[in-house]
Structure formats: structure tokens, C-alpha cells
Amino acid sequence: GAVVSQHPSRVICKSGTSVKIECRSLDFQATTMFWYRQFPKQSLMLMATSNEGSKATYEQGVEKDKFLINHASLTLSTLTVTSAHPEDSSFYICSARARGGSSEQYFGPGTRLTVT
């Protein structure tokens, strides 16, 4: 149980375009989902926290107009990278915390974004 999926696993897009990444909790309801960014050989940096039905809370330095987060249901959160640039190329990972459960976060497999 407690599986989190991400789609796509890998995406290449051209500079200036937008790309959407989905994060789904497959067998549980997630009141809270977290979006992280990971650069090569570096740690995970929290970008934002999203709660179902409310606006996401962004970390300092993260542009909310560039990284649009929508958490429309208890099993789905999306991250849209708008007007992507090569510096947005990174590994994006989501995690989900179960509704009414422990504080444990379950992680998705990540999405590799490459902006050309």
C-alpha cells in the first residue's frame, strides 16, 4: 500500500513551453502533497506544500507564477512549469501524506525534466 506515482517519468520540452507533471496517490487519500526539486548529486529542496482544495504554500525563493501547483482532489496534485527555461531542468519529486494517517510521507519515483 501507500504508492505514489508520477507522470511522466521523463519529459523533454523546448524553452518557452509549459509542462505539466502529475502526482497521484494510488491507494490512499492524500490531504497534503509536497513538491521537491533535486539537482544532480544534491539533496531534495522543498518547493511547495499543497493541501487539497486550497492554495499551495511556496517556499522562499520559489516563483509561484512559474511553478503552478493544483491539488484538485485527494489523490491528484499537478505541478506545471510555465515558460520553461534550461535552468528549470531538474528532477522533480512529489510526496504525499495520507489523510488521517501518520506524518510519514510517501514519495513518487520522480520526473526528469529537460528543457532544451
Added chain:
Amino acid sequence: AQRVTQPEKLLSVFKGAPVELKCNYSYSGSPELFWYVQYSRQRLQLLLRHISRESIKGFTADLNKGETSFHLKKPFAQEEDSAMYYCALQETSGSRLTFGEGTQLTVNP
């Protein structure tokens, strides 16, 4: 602000040897501490948390509030323990996680 430090980016030991992955944190309150592991080509997964006081895959970690440390230990390392290990801090239950930079453990045969 909270901070998690893992001083060793790389750690290499031989099979059967003891291993200790260091983690220090700075936080003014009482945090929850975790160790996460990422095996090659797999997702991040929880290894253990300090409140559980359990041993997972032979690993243990004790929270030392005086030294603000949460070192991960295993008396006899196995080759399958080779992975990336992240120490993480959570301020209050269910809140955001702050990760350390990670330690790549390699257990040689």
C-alpha cells in the same frame, strides 16, 4: 531556521564492517528525525524514524538531543546496503521535511 548536515558525501566500507552515517541538525524545538534511503534507480523510501525506536534492516539511529545528532549505524554492513541515505527533520508532525545533503554509502565485497 532548521538545518540538517550530513558531513560525508561518500562513505565506503567493506562487507561485514560496521558503518555509521553521521547526521547533525539545528532546530530550536523538538523535531522528528528520519532516515530515508534511495537504492539505485528506486524512489526515496523511509528507513526509520526516531520516535519508533526500531531497527530496520539491521540499522538503528539514536536521537542525541545534547549533541543534536541522529547518526545511523549498522554493526555489519551488507553489499545490498549500498545506497544514498538522507537524514531529514520534521518540525511538527505532518509538516515539511528538511533534508540533509545525503551520504552515498558503498559496501564493497
